[in-house]
Amino acid sequence: MAPAIIPSFVLMSVATPALQFDRKEYTQDVLLHLYQGLLKPRLIEEKMLILLRQGKVSKWFSGIGQEAVSVGSTLALEADEYILPLHRNLGVFTGRNVPLDQLFAQWQGKTTGFTKGRDRSFHFGTNEHHIVGMISHLGPQLAVADGIALADLLDKNPKVTLVYSGDGGASEGDFHEALNVAAVWQLPVIFMIENNGYGLSTPSREQFRFGSFVDKGPAYGMEAVQVDGNNVLAVYDTVRRLAEDMRQNPRPVLVEALTFRMRGHEEASGTKYVPQELFEEWTKKDPVTTYEQWLLREGILDEEAKMRFRETIKREIEEGLHVADAVPMPTANIAEEIADMYRPFDAPAHEPTENAPQSDKRYVDAISDALRQSMERFPELVLMGQDIADYGGVFKITDGFVAQFGKERVRNTPLCESAILGAGLGLSIKKKKAMVEMQFADFVTCGFNQIVNNLAKSHYRWGQNADVVVRMPTGAGSAAGPFHSQSNEAWFVHTPGLKVVFPSNPYDAKGLLNAAIEDPNPIMYFEHKLLYRSVSGPVPDEYYTVPIGKAKLVREGDTLSIITYGLGVHWATRLAEEMNLDADILDLRTLLPWDEKAVRQTVEKTGRVLLLHEDTLTGGLGGEIAAWIAEHCFEHLDGPVQRVASLDTAIPFSPPLEQAFLPQQRLREKVEKLLAY
Structure with missing residues (x-):
């Protein structure tokens, strides 16, 4: 029987029902594993709040009261399925057995943390544990989840991807774009909405007018379910059953988890904006204590085991802190800081062979030639863009590509630049290459955040390269007005982590595009529209590259x-x-x-x-x-x-x-x- 749908405004108006735990077929070992999973992030948080007051950590985003969402959903997945968490999902990291000393070093800004002291909190990923962390701009990680799921779909790998969004962050355009793309492409993504009733201090009634997030699912053409986000057993069961089915029948599903944040957005913000009666009601539904009491009543847990679990976790916390505390604060190495903006890449020289056959090609044909030969050379390369499939793109550069490479690798996209750029990063995480075509360079503004804050900074922050080429038809001269004619290359030249290429002739256009696709770093590839069919010249028919960075x-x-x-x-x-x-x-x-x-x-x-x-x-x-x-x-x-x-x-x-x-x-x-x- 499907759970009753509780409108979001109920979170702030009436008492919520008491938790009801249904063990179903789950063994005692599973039930106790869930208990330990809940207890660990709670005890870590309690310790961190003490260290915060002592000035030993600089900032803290508390997930107290919401642990059941991240713990239940994480433990429901297979260990090699990717999860993309947010601020309050410590249970994802502990559920994936991330070493505590590394977590503590991360929060202290130490070099042994996952970002070498370059980013804070959960702004990092670890492919070893199949976790991709957030950036501060809420929403971009949703599209990255699409890209990861797309890679699994292309590889016929029966996996699901789980990505979190808060109720406030779901107002971002990235939310709409990511869900729409996942629905259109039938990607196996679980979109977990942690609905705690507030976006920082703004209550749900000032964020949206719909009754529940489950209303959104059918509008996108996807299933949507609601779960009690404080009931770890209900979250675990819901996600596990969905994941099992989605592996065999790939599709996206929206899950709304109703929960409540018992502390401020972050500790400095406080909670004065929250009515006291809400704290009183939700304290009765504390995910740790209610589950613990149920286990005790059912005889699954006894007091001795309870204390043993707590002491074991506390000892692990102290040991992790001891290791992290012994690491000195970082000393800046300027050369290393600059070098780490990019994935190291020794570009192989692919010069045309002597007397190689060549043809007189227009600039546009040279670009098409490069794309075709790169698709043949790199089977992991995926092309994405508006109208690039059967139509061949507005400039016909990919005309005929579908017949040769198929629609899985030559993908028409909805009008959602941000989501497709984010998907490119997701494909990179799964060792694929992506080419994203902006129909016009002017339209890149709709995906600007993904490029300058996600793709460009990813390798510097946690060592994950973005193997993405963004093709940008650019320039004036055709009387197309202010929204189809801009030369916007300087926006990206200012962004460390990107490479920016702008060929002037057919020979360079082909060679530089081939080089850009080979390079594992994010590259903005500008091609002047006025040159497409007005300039031609001899171009080798074979594959070759022109070195990036050489005038x-x-x-x-x-x-x-x-x-x-x-x-x-x-x-x-x-x-x-x-x-x-x-x-x-x-x-x-x-x-x-x-x-x-x-x-x-x-x-x-x-x-x-x-x-x-x-x-x-x-x-x-x-x-x-x-x-x-x-x-x-x-x-x-x-x-x-x-x-x-x-x-x-x-x-x-x-x-x-x-x-x-x-x-x-x-x-x-x-x-x-x-x-x-």
């Missing part, structure tokens, strides 16, 4: 250096021919990391430097390189470093206005000014 001198001269990339290379080349300039034209090709050695060489050679890019002037990459030249090459300059870029406005639609916006018309004037020095 290319596309024209040589002695009196002037123009440093640029993308469409700027073509503007500069055309002007050089028109003016018969004796100029170096340096194509950066990679914007992060950019080639300092090549920049230094051209500056020292000519002494006059002009930085050109289509992006707006203020905050553009040209300003960064200009500052670097002034700092490192000042003595070689024969004039001030000049910049020419687009206006500091949004991109207008009308062609005359767009042309005035772009830097091409101002380029000649800047060159003449620089040559006059």
Whole structure:
């Protein structure tokens, strides 16, 4: 019989029913295992609250009162099934037997913690224990769970993935996107909603208007069940039965666990906003004491065993603290800090063989060629994007791919950039590669958080790389207006952990895309839309790569250096021919990391430097390189470093206005000014 549905507002209005434990077919060993699972995080928390007052830990997000959700659901799964917890899910980590000394070192900011002191609380993962921790932005982990489940589905691996969300965090757009994708793709994900009635201090009645989270399931086309989140046996039984069925019949399920947080959002926030009568009612449903009392009444537990369990856990806590306390606070190693932003990768050289067959290819065809050959080379590579399957993408780059690789690897996505980028990280956790196509670079704003806070920081934080290439059709020149024409590469050049690539010609477009897909780090791959069908050139038919981080001198001269990339290379080349300039034209090709050695060489050679890019002037990459030249090459300059870029406005639609916006018309004037020095 299905449990009665209790509307969320009931949590804050009337007394909740007493807990009823039904042991069903479970053995005494299982019941006692659940008890130990509940007791351990409670005793750890009680100790941590003492250490917090002593200043030995800096912050604490208490899960007291909610332990049954994480303990019951964790112990219901197989040990190699991934779980993605939140602040208050200590029971996930203890349930997976994470060493306590490492947990304590993590909370103390020690190098023996999971993040080497770089992040706090449960903001970490451990593949050894099949746990992927959260980031502070509530919601992104839901999409990562989709990616993990997708990998299992592709590998025909009968597993489920469990991910938690609070009732407050479920208001985020990431929640909607992740559930929608899971439903459309029928991914075996359990979405566990810990409904404790408050998002920090904001009660449910000010968060949403629906009666219960189980109302949401059918709207997404998925099952939804409600469980008493303080009843560890009910949580365990519900999740275990769901997981068993989902392994054989993959699909997502939403589980709403009704519970209550007995302390503040974090200790400094307090609980004055919570009516006292709620504490009185929910104290009667304490998940540890109520289960313990039931076990005693049923003769499954006696007082002697109760004390023995407690003393054993307390001793383990003290031993773990002793080990963690002995570790000194970290000493910063700057070289290590910088190096750990990226997964180490010695890129193999794939140069075209001598006299290799080649074809005259357009820029767009070279990109398509790279994707096709990378799909053949890496069977673990999955392509995801809007309309990229049968339709072939709006620019037809993946036209015909479904026939060759199938819809499992060439996946149309709903309009949900954030969820698909997060799924890319999930695929990486399962040792797969992902290419995510933004239909236009402008639309990446809808997934910005996943890129700059999740993908970019993942390896630095806990050693998990994000093997994701984000393809970004970019740029103006086609009168497409302010939402289909932006050059937004500078947003990502500012983000450590990313690599940013921007080819200017078909040869580089193919080689750099192949290199980007090989590289296990997150890469933003910009491709200028105006070049797709307007530029062509000889491209080897075979697979090859162009090294990331290396610029290319596309024209040589002695009196002037123009440093640029993308469409700027073509503007500069055309002007050089028109003016018969004796100029170096340096194509950066990679914007992060950019080639300092090549920049230094051209500056020292000519002494006059002009930085050109289509992006707006203020905050553009040209300003960064200009500052670097002034700092490192000042003595070689024969004039001030000049910049020419687009206006500091949004991109207008009308062609005359767009042309005035772009830097091409101002380029000649800047060159003449620089040559006059």
